[in-house]
Amino acid sequence: xxxxxxxxxxxxxxxxxxxxxxxxxxxxxxxxxxxxxxxxxxxxxxxxxxxxxxxxxxxxxxxxxxxxxxxxxxxxxxxxxxxxxxxxxxxxxxxxxxxxxxxxxxxxxxxxxxxxxxxxxxxxxxxxxxxxxxxxxxxxxxxxxxxxxxxxxxxxxxxxxxxxxxxxxxxxxxxxxxxxxxxxxxxxxxxxxxxxxxxxxxxxxxxxxxxxxxxxxx
Numbered sequence: 001x002x003x004x005x006x007x008x009x010x011x012x013x014x015x016x017x018x019x020x021x022x023x024x025x026x027x028x029x030x031x032x033x034x035x036x037x038x039x040x041x042x043x044x045x046x047x048x049x050x051x052x053x054x055x056x057x058x059x060x061x062x063x064x065x066x067x068x069x070x071x072x073x074x075x076x077x078x079x080x081x082x083x084x085x086x087x088x089x090x091x092x093x094x095x096x097x098x099x100x101x102x103x104x105x106x107x108x109x110x111x112x113x114x115x116x117x118x119x120x121x122x123x124x125x126x127x128x129x130x131x132x133x134x135x136x137x138x139x140x141x142x143x144x145x146x147x148x149x150x151x152x153x154x155x156x157x158x159x160x161x162x163x164x165x166x167x168x169x170x171x172x173x174x175x176x177x178x179x180x181x182x183x184x185x186x187x188x189x190x191x192x193x194x195x196x197x198x199x200x201x202x203x204x205x206x207x208x209x210x211x212x213x214x215x216x217x218x
Contacts, residue, residue, distance in 0.1 A: 004091035013087035015064035033155035089173035
């Protein structure tokens with residue numbers, strides 16, 4: 001279990017930049033499950049979901065950098081949740097899957113050329129002597145737009161995308177499981193992105209911009 005608690009290059013939770021996000025939780029007398037639930041909501045709704053800005057650079061996926069942003073896509077938000085969980089003593093790991101978004105916007109499908117989201121990121125937390133899945137990607141405002149209830153997380157049961165929306169239409173379909181990892185598998189992630197979305201690399205397509213360049217001022 002030690003591997004799922006230690007700081008890493010990506011889970012650099014000892015960096016001072018994250019202290020303000022943890023003070024209340026660290027000082028609280030809540031159980032780890034209660035802390036995990038609060039942390040989940042903090043990440044789900046505190047960082048707006050934005051899949052249009054992707055930086056394929058290891059520096060851009062470090063917790064200490066991601067925490068300075070106000071938005072992120074599924075992989076980024078899962079790193080934030082997993083990294084902050086380790087910081088308060090909850091073992092964590094990352095999981096990845098390919099999913100088909102049946103209710104996605106025409107815009108993102110047009111840009112990607114598909115409604116399959118490759119290497120969708122989620123998090124697993126070790127609570128109550130078992131691993132439970134947590135998916136903090138979609139904030140509550142976005143869920144309202146899709147007509148689905150925001151994903152809740154109770155610390156005991158898996159929290160994964162709903163197969164149907166509130167009207168009974170197909171919403172999310174899991175296609176492939178890439179497994180779980182004790183750290184961000186950057187090279188695998190990059191390889192999958194190139195394979196499926198290579199046409200987006202280092203160019204702007206509508207509002208989406210994918211680059212390998214990292215801001216030099218961080």
